[in-house]
Amino acid sequence: MGITNSIKVFSAIVTLLLAACSGGTEETTSFTGISxxxxxxxxxxxxxxxxxPPLTRKFIDNLPVSVMEIVLESRNITGLISPYASxxxxxxxxxxxxxxxxxxxxxxxxxxxIATRGAGNDLGSALxxxxxxxxxxxxxxxxxxxxxxxxxxxxxxAIKLECKMEVLGQIRIExxxxxxxxxxxxxxxxxxxxxxxxxxxxxSVDSTVWQSRQWAGPGVGYLKLRVLKK
Amino acid sequence: MTEFFAADCLKRFALIALxxxxxxxxxxxxxxxxxxxxxxxxxxxxxxxLPGIIDMPSGEAMQNAQVALGxxxxxxxxxSSFSFQFxxxxxxxxxxxxxxxxxxxxxxxSTYWDRSFDFRYLLLxxxxxxxxLTVGLQDFAGTGIYSAEYLVMTxxxxxxxxxxxxxxxxxxxxWGRLSSYGSVGxxxxxTRPTWTGLxxxxxxxxxxxxxxxxxxxxxxxxxxxxGLKAEYSNDAYNAETSANIIDRKSQFNFGAEYEVSKGFRxxxxxxxxxEIGVNAQIQFNPNRPSTPFNLAGxxxxxxxxxxxxxxxxxxxxxxxxxxxxxxxxxxxGAELEDVGIKIxxxxxxxxxxxxxxxxxxxxxxxIVVGRVARSMARILPDSVExxxxxxxxxxxxxxxxxxxxxxxxxxxxxxxxSAALLPFxxxxxxxxxxxxxxxxxxxxxxxFSWDIGPFLALSFFDPAKPIRAxxxxxVSGNFNFAPGWFIGGKVRHKLIGNSDKSPVSGSxxxxxxxxxxxxxQAADTYLKNLxxxxxxxxxxxxxxxxxxxxxxxxxxxxxxxxLWQPADSPLGLGVEAxxxxxxxxxxxxxxxxxxxxxxxxxVYYNFNENYLAQVDAGRYLAGDYGATFRxxxxxxxxxxxxxxxxxxxxxAADFGEGSFDKGFFFKAPLDWFTGTPSKQTIGQxxxxxxxxxxxxxxxxxxxxxxxxxxxQNELLADWGRVWE
Numbered sequence: 001m002g003i004t005n006s007i008k009v010f011s012a013i014v015t016l017l018l019a020a021c022s023g024g025t026e027e028t029t030s031f032t033g034i035s036x037x038x039x040x041x042x043x044x045x046x047x048x049x050x051x052x053p054p055l056t057r058k059f060i061d062n063l064p065v066s067v068m069e070i071v072l073e074s075r076n077i078t079g080l081i082s083p084y085a086s087x088x089x090x091x092x093x094x095x096x097x098x099x100x101x102x103x104x105x106x107x108x109x110x111x112x113x114i115a116t117r118g119a120g121n122d123l124g125s126a127l128x129x130x131x132x133x134x135x136x137x138x139x140x141x142x143x144x145x146x147x148x149x150x151x152x153x154x155x156x157x158a159i160k161l162e163c164k165m166e167v168l169g170q171i172r173i174e175x176x177x178x179x180x181x182x183x184x185x186x187x188x189x190x191x192x193x194x195x196x197x198x199x200x201x202x203x204s205v206d207s208t209v210w211q212s213r214q215w216a217g218p219g220v221g222y223l224k225l226r227v228l229k230k
Numbered sequence: 231m232t233e234f235f236a237a238d239c240l241k242r243f244a245l246i247a248l249x250x251x252x253x254x255x256x257x258x259x260x261x262x263x264x265x266x267x268x269x270x271x272x273x274x275x276x277x278x279x280l281p282g283i284i285d286m287p288s289g290e291a292m293q294n295a296q297v298a299l300g301x302x303x304x305x306x307x308x309x310s311s312f313s314f315q316f317x318x319x320x321x322x323x324x325x326x327x328x329x330x331x332x333x334x335x336x337x338x339x340s341t342y343w344d345r346s347f348d349f350r351y352l353l354l355x356x357x358x359x360x361x362x363l364t365v366g367l368q369d370f371a372g373t374g375i376y377s378a379e380y381l382v383m384t385x386x387x388x389x390x391x392x393x394x395x396x397x398x399x400x401x402x403x404x405w406g407r408l409s410s411y412g413s414v415g416x417x418x419x420x421t422r423p424t425w426t427g428l429x430x431x432x433x434x435x436x437x438x439x440x441x442x443x444x445x446x447x448x449x450x451x452x453x454x455x456x457g458l459k460a461e462y463s464n465d466a467y468n469a470e471t472s473a474n475i476i477d478r479k480s481q482f483n484f485g486a487e488y489e490v491s492k493g494f495r496x497x498x499x500x501x502x503x504x505e506i507g508v509n510a511q512i513q514f515n516p517n518r519p520s521t522p523f524n525l526a527g528x529x530x531x532x533x534x535x536x537x538x539x540x541x542x543x544x545x546x547x548x549x550x551x552x553x554x555x556x557x558x559x560x561x562x563g564a565e566l567e568d569v570g571i572k573i574x575x576x577x578x579x580x581x582x583x584x585x586x587x588x589x590x591x592x593x594x595x596x597i598v599v600g601r602v603a604r605s606m607a608r609i610l611p612d613s614v615e616x617x618x619x620x621x622x623x624x625x626x627x628x629x630x631x632x633x634x635x636x637x638x639x640x641x642x643x644x645x646x647x648s649a650a651l652l653p654f655x656x657x658x659x660x661x662x663x664x665x666x667x668x669x670x671x672x673x674x675x676x677x678f679s680w681d682i683g684p685f686l687a688l689s690f691f692d693p694a695k696p697i698r699a700x701x702x703x704x705v706s707g708n709f710n711f712a713p714g715w716f717i718g719g720k721v722r723h724k725l726i727g728n729s730d731k732s733p734v735s736g737s738x739x740x741x742x743x744x745x746x747x748x749x750x751q752a753a754d755t756y757l758k759n760l761x762x763x764x765x766x767x768x769x770x771x772x773x774x775x776x777x778x779x780x781x782x783x784x785x786x787x788x789x790x791x792x793l794w795q796p797a798d799s800p801l802g803l804g805v806e807a808x809x810x811x812x813x814x815x816x817x818x819x820x821x822x823x824x825x826x827x828x829x830x831x832x833v834y835y836n837f838n839e840n841y842l843a844q845v846d847a848g849r850y851l852a853g854d855y856g857a858t859f860r861x862x863x864x865x866x867x868x869x870x871x872x873x874x875x876x877x878x879x880x881x882a883a884d885f886g887e888g889s890f891d892k893g894f895f896f897k898a899p900l901d902w903f904t905g906t907p908s909k910q911t912i913g914q915x916x917x918x919x920x921x922x923x924x925x926x927x928x929x930x931x932x933x934x935x936x937x938x939x940x941x942q943n944e945l946l947a948d949w950g951r952v953w954e
Contacts, residue, residue: 085530095643097530105527107643114643117954120522120905124953127645148646153517154594154866156648156950219522 074221111209121219279311304507479503516869521905546580555669621940628940700727752815868899876924
């Protein structure tokens with residue numbers, strides 16, 4: 001087949017792909033459905049680069065709900081999340097689920113990351129007992145930190161981190177115009193796939209984790225979290 | 231799409247500001263490169279598309295499940311290879327090679343086309359001191375042009391002599407073609423029998439016989455991007471030299487490679503003292519989705535108050551209410567609609583509720599179980615302790631998954647939460663239908679779908695054209711007018727293509743498949759299929775199907791099937807009987823005179839880690855008797871790669887070129903590429919050569935593939951996502 005014919009074939013296929021349509025009560029199984037999924041995926045990626053308005057204290061104070069800022073470092077994405085669900089951890093603490101408008105979620109056990117949902121290759125669950133103890137008691141308690149990540153052929157894969165918690169001191173941090181007295185806890189971990197450092201800036205009075213940088217596994221990477229409005 | 235997201239934002243948050251911010255985060259969707267090699271020490275490919283140096287193999291295996299595509303060219307020889315790391319130690323390769331001006335060419339062209347298979351086994355894995363050691367069979371069942379065997383070892387040295395990068399050192403011994411230069415004797419046998427026959431049969435009598443010769447080389451991966459290679463080859467290229475398509479002056483080859491992106495590598499080489507060559511290497515792993523599967527987060531589980539603090543909420547009188555099942559269907563159905571899960575039936579008792587559900591979008595049935603269980607925990611009265619979730623597909627109850635409500639409430643945030651839930655789950659057979667008292671929504675039928683779009687039909691390995699293709703427009707419809715009853719049909723109109731140019735090869739058997747080109751020539755507009763089928767469950771572990779109509783391009787008739795496949799068993803047994811007639815070439819409604827009763831008894835076995843084996847024994851379309859053996863590796867995300875062969879009572883001489891029917895196939899789920907839930911797949915069945923022996927009729931909606939996604943083996947493979 002000559003190059004002219006090849007181009008004709010390609011053009012015919014693309015034209016048909018774009019012109020294809022389907023309907024009914026059930027999902028279709030032919031090429032039209034495939035093209036629809038591919039096009040929707042393309043459109044979703046096109047919207048990812050939209051510009052954000054500036055983040056100001058006035059803007060934050062006008063929001064009617066609690067808000068946290070989330071940064072996915074590996075994907076250079078910044079967004080806002082709000083509380084979705086809360087339950088007791090059974091030990092005078094809280095497990096809170098936060099989500100964004102697209103219903104991607106993170107779950108924090110007393111401010112410590114234990115799950116992500118809707119991010120792709122998510123953190124399914126985690127063992128963070130010693131980290132939560134450190135946050136609650138504002139002192140360094142070292143211990144295992146295990147991440148159970150999903151993805152990779154739908155299996156839950158354990159990533160065992162051997163961690164050493166350290167108190168780096170009491171400092172004052174500012175989050176968009178609000179200051180907080182915090183204890184800076186730093187958790188240095190090693191694992192078979194490299195080293196990880198998690199940081200927690202914890203309120204020196206009520207153990208609120210105002211700010212943190214936590215690793216959610218190889219799929220999601222590091223998350224930076226800041227409580228903008230409690 | 232944009233409007234949908236905007237409305238969703240407003241509905242859920244009523245906060246324009248949040249939506250604005252969220253639009254930049256989208257759904258936190260991840261961009262990830264499709265092709266990924268694990269590390270700088272991962273093996274690169276040689277000119278045969280296998281782990282190796284330049285023209286010589288190396289001793290390493292690829293990462294488990296890795297797929298490698300290789301395209302090399304030098305001295306008028308083009309090799310296209312498909313390799314699959316079937317298990318951590320086993321590598322299989324299919325190769326299609328074109329040698330210009332060799333052996334008189336094929337199919338009236340100047341290029342000689344050759345198909346070959348390789349098999350490699352990793353005997354020793356690399357350790358601190360121990361090199362990796364591999365034994366390989368090259369072109370072990372073809373026409374023998376590349377026939378060779380080898381034992382080869384490779385050792386990696388990180389930052390050798392203080393230099394940057396990684397050095398691989400390879401040394402090996404070869405037989406056959408890989409001993410045609412520099413032989414050091416014949417330690418395992420004096421003479422190597424010459425190849426005879428029609429090809430396709432394993433040439434075991436040749437393996438490791440005759441002269442043996444050493445080979446070796448080095449590969450220095452200087453940086454993430456650049457690698458250098460040098461080797462000593464023991465291949466004299468005797469046949470090619472005789473045909474004057476290569477002027478061999480040296481046994482030393484040199485090359486440089488550049489990694490364009492992860493998993494995509496290009497190389498340029500100087501071979502045999504006279505030739506310039508190029509090699510393109512692509513590697514990816516089905517375990518690493520091109521775009522991670524992504525589903526918007528679930529609704530939170532609502533935890534009941536304890537019975538001690540709130541005994542009144544545990545009352546059971548609700549179960550007596552006539553409207554209870556329909557109310558449950560409405561409220562839970564509304565929640566599940568977001569993820570495309572539909573409720574087919576509801577049955578209630580004070581402590582137990584059964585929902586029969588199916589999903590149009592989600593292949594992963596563990597997610598279906600998780601989402602349904604969450605909604606049940608959110609909505610059902612507190613007295614309900616057990617959720618029975620019956621997974622349905624095309625009105626067939628695949629399994630019943632019973633989940634303890636207490637576990638849904640308590641295990642989600644435990645470490646290793648998916649495994650923590652499993653002890654509270656029982657997977658078993660489901661009754662064919664719910665109890666008579668079950669509430670069945672009245673608006674379920676008819677279900678239908680229609681589709682107008684393009685089609686692309688490929689055929690391979692015509693001696694004159696390696697790939698032929700037809701493209702055009704296709705109209706299809708599926709009408710599910712009652713439980714288990716389907717009418718399906720597909721009409722195609724070819725706009726462009728060259729499949730009708732394929733020659734019709736002669737056959738000693740009835741021409742049950744080799745007349746395919748006559749069908750391509752007879753009509754541009756044709757009825758691809760049109761059938762009516764009924765499928766049902768005669769008992770808890772059996773499934774049945776009857777289909778009448780035009781099944782495929784060449785055959786129509788009556789087909790019946792019975793499958794025994796308990797939900798918690800890796801073993802399945804099936805029988806299928808068909809009476810079929812050969813369709814007219816124009817593929818309208820007429821038939822030709824040829825008819826036959828054909829059928830098979832089938833054994834299916836799902837090994838650990840989803841290696842699937844299938845044996846079908848019976849009578850084939852040409853009246854030959856025999857068995858088809860099929861082995862594949864299926865990934866939980868839906869990828870499947872495998873091979874098959876059929877041996878029947880037809881002799882190799884009557885079968886013709888290739889000696890017996892064989893081929894390989896792959897199936898890739900669309901959501902692997904897009905990350906968006908979809909049950910659609912793309913795939914291709916590739917026969918090495920199309921003959922008439924060992925051919926089966928293609929019947930739509932065979933049972934095994936309809937029911938296994940909801941059964942224990944596949945559910946457990948998917949279970950890591952149950953909380954998503």
